[in-house]
Amino acid sequence: MHVHRLKFSSSAVLSCVVLLVAACSDGADSPGTTTGGTASTTSAGSTSGSGTAAGGGSPGSSGSSATSGGAANAGGGGTAGGGTGGAGGAGSGGMGGASDGAGGTAGNGGDAGGSAGEGGGPAFQPCPASGSCKIMPFGDSITQGFNVAGGYRAPLFHLALEANRDITFVGSANDYSVPMVDGVTFPRNHEGHGGWTIEGNNGIAQLVGTSIPNYKPNIITLMIGTNDINGNINLADAPNRLGKLLDSIFMRDPNILVVLAQIVPTRTDATNNAVKAYNAAMPDLVSTRVSKGQHIVLVDMYTAFTNDPNYKQSLFADNLHPNQAGYNRMADVWFQALSPYLR
Structure with missing residues (x-):
C-alpha cells in the first residue's frame, strides 16, 4: 500500500511540537502554554x-x-x-x-x-542502539484508525521509512491496519480501542499492567480523553485521571518515553470548549512529571487541526474521527516529536 500524503504548511506542525518550549498559538483557540520534556x-x-x-x-x-x-x-x-x-x-x-x-x-x-x-x-535515548525502536500507540478509536485503516500509524510508519528510522509498533490489538506501507510489511499492532476512556470498565488504564510488561515498548504515543469528553464523564476530574494513568505507566517502566498529545478538536463547538479545558490542564501534568525526572513530552494536536480554518470539513470524516488528511497531519506532529529520539 502506498500512503498518500497531504501537503500543507510545515509551520503548522513545527509550532505544535512541545520539544519547542513555545506554545502553539491560534489566537483565542490556544489551549495554553506548553512545556518541555526531558530533552528539549x-x-x-x-x-x-x-x-x-x-x-x-x-x-x-x-x-x-x-x-x-x-x-x-x-x-x-x-x-x-x-x-x-x-x-x-x-x-x-x-x-x-x-x-x-x-x-x-x-x-x-x-x-x-x-x-x-x-x-x-537529546541526552535521553529510549531506543536501543540496534534493532527496531518499539512504539506503542495508546488510546481510543482515533489511535485504532476508525474510518481509515492504519489511522495515523500508517503515515507515521511511512515518515519513519522515509527518514531511514527503524521503528515497529507493539500492542495487543491489530485491527484497522494495512498490510504494507511503501512495499514494507506494516507492523499492525497497537493499543487503540474504540469507545474507550481513560479509566473504568472500558478504560485504557486497565491495560497498563499487562501491555507494558508484555510488549516492553520503548516509547508510548498517548492520546486519550475524547470519549470522556464526548460522554460528559466527570469532566472536571479528567485531568486527574490522566495524571494517574501517566503515573501508572512510569511506575511500571521509569525508562519509557511518553509522548502525550493534547487531543484533537471535534466538529461541535460546545464540545470543543470542554476539549480546550482538558488540553489546558496537560502542561502542568507534564511539568510535574518532568520535575520528577520522568521522560515525557507534550504535543499539541488540537492546534495542528485548528490552524486550518476549514478543519471541520477538510480534516474530519465525522464529528470525532479524522479522515486520511487528518491522520496524515497527526502523523507529521507525532514524527516531529519522535524524530530526535529515533535511530
Missing part, C-alpha cells in the same frame, strides 16, 4: 572560526548559531584574493546535556565555508 532541543549552537585572509582577501564570516538542535549554517567564504571560508557553527546539545556537534570544515579560497556543524541531540 532548543539550545542555540555556538559559532566557530572566521575565515582567514590570504593574498589580500577579506576574512570569511563565522558560522551562524544552530537552533532547535539543527545544523548550524556554514560560514561565509573570503572574497577575491583567496580568503579561506569560515567553518560552520557547532550545534550545541539540547537541554538535557548531549555533547555539542562538530563544526563544519573550512571552504576553499573565495568560497563559502564547507559543511555545517551538526546540532546536538
Whole structure:
C-alpha cells in the first residue's frame, strides 16, 4: 500500500511540537502554554572560526548559531584574493546535556565555508542502539484508525521509512491496519480501542499492567480523553485521571518515553470548549512529571487541526474521527516529536 500524503504548511506542525518550549498559538483557540520534556532541543549552537585572509582577501564570516538542535549554517567564504571560508557553527546539545556537534570544515579560497556543524541531540535515548525502536500507540478509536485503516500509524510508519528510522509498533490489538506501507510489511499492532476512556470498565488504564510488561515498548504515543469528553464523564476530574494513568505507566517502566498529545478538536463547538479545558490542564501534568525526572513530552494536536480554518470539513470524516488528511497531519506532529529520539 502506498500512503498518500497531504501537503500543507510545515509551520503548522513545527509550532505544535512541545520539544519547542513555545506554545502553539491560534489566537483565542490556544489551549495554553506548553512545556518541555526531558530533552528539549532548543539550545542555540555556538559559532566557530572566521575565515582567514590570504593574498589580500577579506576574512570569511563565522558560522551562524544552530537552533532547535539543527545544523548550524556554514560560514561565509573570503572574497577575491583567496580568503579561506569560515567553518560552520557547532550545534550545541539540547537541554538535557548531549555533547555539542562538530563544526563544519573550512571552504576553499573565495568560497563559502564547507559543511555545517551538526546540532546536538537529546541526552535521553529510549531506543536501543540496534534493532527496531518499539512504539506503542495508546488510546481510543482515533489511535485504532476508525474510518481509515492504519489511522495515523500508517503515515507515521511511512515518515519513519522515509527518514531511514527503524521503528515497529507493539500492542495487543491489530485491527484497522494495512498490510504494507511503501512495499514494507506494516507492523499492525497497537493499543487503540474504540469507545474507550481513560479509566473504568472500558478504560485504557486497565491495560497498563499487562501491555507494558508484555510488549516492553520503548516509547508510548498517548492520546486519550475524547470519549470522556464526548460522554460528559466527570469532566472536571479528567485531568486527574490522566495524571494517574501517566503515573501508572512510569511506575511500571521509569525508562519509557511518553509522548502525550493534547487531543484533537471535534466538529461541535460546545464540545470543543470542554476539549480546550482538558488540553489546558496537560502542561502542568507534564511539568510535574518532568520535575520528577520522568521522560515525557507534550504535543499539541488540537492546534495542528485548528490552524486550518476549514478543519471541520477538510480534516474530519465525522464529528470525532479524522479522515486520511487528518491522520496524515497527526502523523507529521507525532514524527516531529519522535524524530530526535529515533535511530
